[in-house]
Amino acid sequence: MRIELTRRYSFAASHRLAQPQLSEEDNRRLYGKCANPYGHGHNYVLEVTVTGPLDPATGMVANLADLDRFVHREVLAALDHVYLNEQVEAFHPACGGQVPTTENLCIEIFRRLEPFLSARLCRVRLEETGRNSFEYAGESSRRP
């Protein structure tokens, strides 16, 4: 029997999609409106899924308060109400950061949550809007 627990969180952040080595025209051609130099923002919805055996004393995969505290500390505190391109190292051009697409944001969030100890992180699912969502389960998984 495999049990997976999924918790939903939300955060709001701004970003701009552009590669520093490309011209403004090329970025505009590649990323369209998302390349607007002033940036734009989204209300992201994050689903975090963990798995593991049920603790017989609590009947839980992981204590929700522990999971909430970990996600708040590792993800929401760093990503909520920030400009991803300049305030998160993984996306900062000066640090060799990636373009902050929701795909890359998904991978960054997975990386931040993987050290959670009370249960094993299965996957993260990130909604950029109600119509676009992305899932990442690490490179070793067969599917999300």
Next chain:
Amino acid sequence: MIYLTRKMEFSAAHFYYNPEWSEEQNQRVFGKCANRHGHGHNYILEVTVAGTPDPQTGMVLDLAELKQLLEREITDRFDHRHLNFEVPELAGCQPTTENLAVTIWRLLAPKIRQGRLHRVRLYESPDLFVDCYGDTQ
């Protein structure tokens, strides 16, 4: 393979309490959920059955039969009940969403004969749900 999902709701009360622990430890681990007056949720259950459509009917299974099975096994057993006191299948375990999903799996899996039960997804709230996959996964 086709995966068919049927959705339903039930409302129930529960609380979390481990009698082998002190009051303080129960409060520390379970927080507000340890309030022994109980509290409740509107649970949403999604039952997913995997199967191949019957060549005659074009259906994985008869949805009316599935609906009746869910009313008999789930609604009649859990809806407007107190999970700590009124459900023998949960006796001796914490009525967490995890244990409730496992119990629902065990109730339904042997009774689904057209197709096979693939997943039980149980929402305690829109922001918290549990998926249960049986031993065959």
